[in-house]
Amino acid sequence: MGESYEQLLDRALEQVPKAVFESARFQIPDADVVTAGNRTVFRNFRAVATSLNREPDHLAKYLLRELGAAGEVKGAQAIFQGKFSNATIDERIKRYAEEFVLCRECGKPDTKLERRERVYILRCEACGARASVRSV
Numbered sequence: 001m002g003e004s005y006e007q008l009l010d011r012a013l014e015q016v017p018k019a020v021f022e023s024a025r026f027q028i029p030d031a032d033v034v035t036a037g038n039r040t041v042f043r044n045f046r047a048v049a050t051s052l053n054r055e056p057d058h059l060a061k062y063l064l065r066e067l068g069a070a071g072e073v074k075g076a077q078a079i080f081q082g083k084f085s086n087a088t089i090d091e092r093i094k095r096y097a098e099e100f101v102l103c104r105e106c107g108k109p110d111t112k113l114e115r116r117e118r119v120y121i122l123r124c125e126a127c128g129a130r131a132s133v134r135s136v
């Protein structure tokens, strides 16, 4: 018998320079934000949620709470009541990634957010670490 698919895959992945591999997988696009009247339209909201590998609803809930704003998700966009700058939104997204995406132990983004009853567990698929995170 030859090597299993997993063994072949592991070996192939080992040959990819690590830094290239990691940066290619975790790039959060800058928030594309425009204000219209007293509202802020976060135009690439869904793309940002996808890059974070998180449910858009979870990210939206976090942002609304952190911004202290009302708002809604509409298609690819999120719309907030009030005026918020790109920098403000980017800063919140960075904090979201630190709290709900990046592994506490190894710093990698290969994590899953799992709901257990009333708590959320951040489980790392790279190193196996688990951490409980607050609910949003």
Ligand SMILES: [Zn+2]
Residues within 6 Å of the ligand: 103, 104, 105, 106, 107, 108, 124, 125, 126, 127, 128, 129
């Ligand atoms: Zn880890």
